Structure formats: C-alpha cells, structure tokens
Amino acid sequence: MTQAAPPPVDVDxxxxxxxxxxxxxxxxxxxxxxxxxxxxxxxxxxxxxDGVPIMLPEEARALxx
Numbered sequence: 001m002t003q004a005a006p007p008p009v010d011v012d013x014x015x016x017x018x019x020x021x022x023x024x025x026x027x028x029x030x031x032x033x034x035x036x037x038x039x040x041x042x043x044x045x046x047x048x049x050d051g052v053p054i055m056l057p058e059e060a061r062a063l064x065x
Contacts, residue, residue, distance in 0.1 A: 004034075011048060022055050038063070 021039035036045040044060035
C-alpha cells in the first residue's frame, strides 16, 4: 500500500522568511506540490504536516543526488 501525497498546503510567507535548515542554518525552498521545505545544502526535505513545518532532521526525507 502506497501513501498518497498530501494535498498542497499554504504556508505563511513570513514564516518561510525566518525558517532555516536546522542542520546547515541555510535557506529553505518551499515545494508546495510535495508539501515540503527543501534544504539543498543538507540534501533534506522537511515535511509540512497540518500546516506545521516539521524541522527535525530525523523526520526529514533524504533527497536523491
């Protein structure tokens, strides 16, 4: 059984301005379709659940090279 992709979530733009990757302290890109915040430097995708970014490295998905 595969898990369905979450519906697109709107995130407050002001929140996106202040959030940084907890691993690199670098900027994050918002992938609305996937419902994730992307850290290109750490190669991690942080999920957004119920409109709340989950900024824990152990909850992040590793990005493919």
